[in-house]
Amino acid sequence: MLMKMRRSASRKTNSTTDATTDLFRSAASKASSREMERIDNLFHSYGDKSSGMIDPEGIENLCSDIEVEHTDVKILMLAWKMKAEKQGYFTLEEWRTGLKALRADTVNKLKKALPELEKEVRRPSNFTDFYAYAFRYCLTEEKQKSIDIESICELLELVLGSVYRAQVDYFMEYLKIQTDYKVINLDQWTGFYRFCNEISFPDFNNYDPDLAWPLLLDNFVDWMKEKQT
Structure with a gap:
């Protein structure tokens, strides 16, 4: 008899719990x-x-x-x-x-x-994705893969200017005076963010041009070293 009462009570408890859960789910x-x-x-x-x-x-x-x-x-x-x-x-x-x-x-x-x-x-875990997204978002045509220098400078100012002020200022100056590149692609864009994160500035002591850096950044470092002499 006691076992039956316990089972009955258990069924009632489960039924009440299920009803409460359903109410919460419905309200949510x-x-x-x-x-x-x-x-x-x-x-x-x-x-x-x-x-x-x-x-x-x-x-x-x-x-x-x-x-x-x-x-x-x-x-x-x-x-x-x-x-x-x-x-x-x-x-x-x-x-x-x-x-x-x-x-x-x-x-x-x-x-x-x-x-x-x-x-x-x-947050570093999100910013890398956001930084790459900023470039893709500014591509105005379906098959476009690069962005003109003027627009890139505006985007750099917007996205990185408050974080890497000196690097951005010098890089924008270089982009505006150099004549080798009229547009920047995603690899060059993401390379500059990696550069800001990894390279000591402005001495460039740990910059190794033999590593996989875009040629644009090799040229930028050379330009900066000449500027400092």
């Missing part, structure tokens, strides 16, 4: 659905109806609302978080990806999320 599902609805509504408030995307004008309006300049690196970081593919445009799916990850379904929440997003991007 409804909350998630409402959050996504708000995220979608926010997208449509900036999106262009004819293209179905947030275009450059929409992004400028968004920047105004979150009080960030459209040239601020945080907007590029936001694009990275969204995994946005086309410069100056956000699709609905990209918008959902980014804002859901940031738990931002209002303008105010998005504004508050940006400082934490910047911290996330600045």
Whole structure:
């Protein structure tokens, strides 16, 4: 008799637990659905109806609302978080990806999320990916594989200027006066970030030109050494 009572009590307990779990799941599902609805509504408030995307004008309006300049690196970081593919445009799916990850379904929440997003991007494990993404994001044509010097200098200033000030300033100076390269490719772009991380500056004591550095950086180091003599 005691065994039957215990089994009965156990079934009731399990039943109650299952019911509670179902309630939590239902509430969580409804909350998630409402959050996504708000995220979608926010997208449509900036999106262009004819293209179905947030275009450059929409992004400028968004920047105004979150009080960030459209040239601020945080907007590029936001694009990275969204995994946005086309410069100056956000699709609905990209918008959902980014804002859901940031738990931002209002303008105010998005504004508050940006400082934490910047911290996330600045972690070494993420920054390498972000740095490469910045280059790819600035490719404006499908088969384009390189970026002109002027645009590269602007991108360097935006992405690395606050971290490696001296290296960026000298490298930009060199890029603007040299005549061998009119464009920069991804290998050269990522090579410069590796250079900033690994090479002592400005003495270059640990720079070995026999290692796998882009020729552009060999030339840059030679130019810097001549400048210092």
